[in-house]
Amino acid sequence: MQLFTRFALAGLASLTFGAAHAQTDLLADLEKQTADTARREVVTATFKGTRIVNAHSVETAGNGTLIFLIQHRFGALNSGAYEFFGLDGAALRLGFEYGFSNRLTLGVGRSSTGKTFDGFAKYRALQQSTGARAMPVSLTLLVGTAITTVKFGMAPVGGERSTASRVSYTYQALLARKFSPGFSAQLMPTLIHRNFVEQPTGQNDVYALGAGLRQKLSKRLALTADYFYLLPGNTADTYRNALGLGLDIETGGHVFQLLFSNTQAMIEPQFVPQTTGQFFSGDVYFGFTVARNFTVKSGL
Secondary structure, eight states: OHHHHHHHHHHHHHHHHHHHHHHHHHHHHHHHHHHHHHOOEEOOOSSSSSBSSSSBOSOOOOTTEEEEEEEEEEEEGGGOGGGGGGTTSOEEEEEEEEESSSSEEEEEEEETGGGEEEEEEEEEEEOOEESTTOBOOEEEEEEEEEEEOOOGGGSSSSOOOOTGGGEEEEEEEEEEEEOSSSEEEEEEEEEEEESOOSSTTOOSEEEEEEEEEEEEOSSSEEEEEEEEEEOSSHHHHHSOOEEEEEEEEEETTEEEEEEEESOOOOSHHHHHHHOOOOGGGTOOEEEEEEEEEEESSOOO
16 A cells, blocks of 8 residues: 555656646747747848949948949930940949948949039938837938039030039938848938029929839849939929839849939939930930948958
8 A cells, every 4th residue: 555655646746747847848938939029130131232223222331331332324225326325425423432330321422424522421210120129111311412513614505603503412211121031112202402403493492202122033133123203393394203223233242233224313413303314215324333342340
């Protein structure tokens, strides 16, 4: 009888210990799942570079990273054989962008169009994330200025202009979301202010709504597009909406983009309010953009 009692007690203890151990494992699994759910993960690479096609993307240069941009646009494809279908008339912009932090980027550039110098600041206010306190979108604020240095006194009409009249400003809110590993989209409310307009009916303040997207085709290829809709006004009645289509090719340390657009200009004060080309009527400019990243400060 005593032997039976001992076996019974040992079995009961074993069952109790097993149940307690199983309960401990279950609680550990639940705690792990809760921790995984609570962990905040930042969504990266909404776009591969700081440009979509013509437009800026929400991306900023990494902390201590210098980006060298070569933006090139040939002439219109429908300019005919005499102009070698646009290859004889090219426009070029060289630019530098530096990340002072993961949020703040400052950039400068010089375009052959209008012999224009430009500068801008981009600040990443919000970044898309998942998990605890998830943020559904990324938001980058951009402010820029540009000054043309072309000699207007050489123009057929008009004359030389003051320094202040040569300056224009850009204000943008870049709002983007990465919907999947392969697809991203962006909205770009835009205000362009020009200190001087040539036409009496011209608008000093031009409002536009831009949109852009990126669709990955493979590990190294992606289709991109951006479009700026001019809000109703005299500028919208006179000029065209800027459209750009691109193919991004990732090649190690840089991104190479082939593109087609109805504008030859490469900065917002020029292509948002002054595009004249009709894309589907043949006014298409072929070009490319090369972006090369250099690590200036490492270990940040």
